[in-house]
Amino acid sequence: MEKPLQLCPGSVKIDFASASYAGKADIAATAAALLHALGPPRTPPCYQLPLAKVNSSLPLWPPVICPSTFAQKRPMSLPSPPPAKKLQVQQSSSMLPQDFPKLEVLPVEKPTKLQVRRSPQHVSPALKQDSPKMERPLLPRPATFIDVMLSSQKPSSEMWSETKDVTLTRKTNCSCKYSKCLKLYCECFEKGRYCIGCNCTNCCNNVNHENARQDAINVALERNPAAFMPKVLNSTAHNCESKAAEGDIVGKHTKGCKCKRTECLKKYCECFKASVFCSENCRCTGCKNYKSNADRISQKNTVHAHHVQNPASSGMVGQSVIIFHAAENDSSLSLAASVSDHSINNNTSHVILLQHTFQICHGPCFLIG
DNA sequence: GAGTTTGAAACT
């Protein structure tokens, strides 16, 4: 019999196998890799997160890992980091103080704002390190979450597919020309990957430009501490796991989109691209990416005539979740009183979550496709 | 494959 997992007070357990990370194999793989690197703990690991953060709209990523015994004795502190320069991220951030605690800022000269300006003619000197002579020697330092993500020569999705016999296609390669793959424009950089086999030019998102890359990471983190966190927050409801695995939409984009022309039905839309419905986080107009029609994805551009502003972004969305019975001949709606993914009735056929309002549902049932 | 459109990121 396995001993039940012990959680330290004031902490929550993160189940990496849960639907939280369904569809985020990269994250799951990274977490798995890290846990593997840490080795089997004598006592179950404790993923300590201050309770205040649990309700944050941001995803619980990356989690802070500490031995449960330690956390129990010193619930408010973390082990002292090694003597490396700490990342200078706004410590007042709601998410980040410990999230990248050991990320090291190498002594690269900080470029002026003008130099940072991203025109190809005005590239930061720090980013113009094409010559190997310009590279500063790397100091040994402990790996961090972001390091695990960034340093993996193998895409984490491939790591994942090695451990789990699932079919996960690898990334799409980038084709960056002017950003040197050191800005969030670059999908590889944004997802914490080295560029491998990409079509990019002047790429610095590789081992040979580690200093520049670290500098770019720091810049991105300074601008947005959540820059490297997953953009889509999936439902954590265990009841949803099976549905999530089947491809139903159970998450939402943390920042939301601001689409104006595409009705959020093209891959320009980050929500659509991530296969999630637009939510109250979005500020899109003419949104049609809210319908609980399973055909929405497969039909792509086949849309139904709902010319409305994103109901979620129009301020009509309250704290309600509609559980939608999409079975044929069953257009009944049930309304959960409050947001709780755990309230999902798993017996419902084709249960699809929509973040919607009660007012919306009062309409002539345009929710049903 | 070239050109256009689009919206996020970066910047002012």
Next chain:
DNA sequence: CAGTTTCAAACTC
């Protein structure tokens, strides 16, 4: 925070 510019992906032809 809003407006503008830059960027690269998505899309069209």
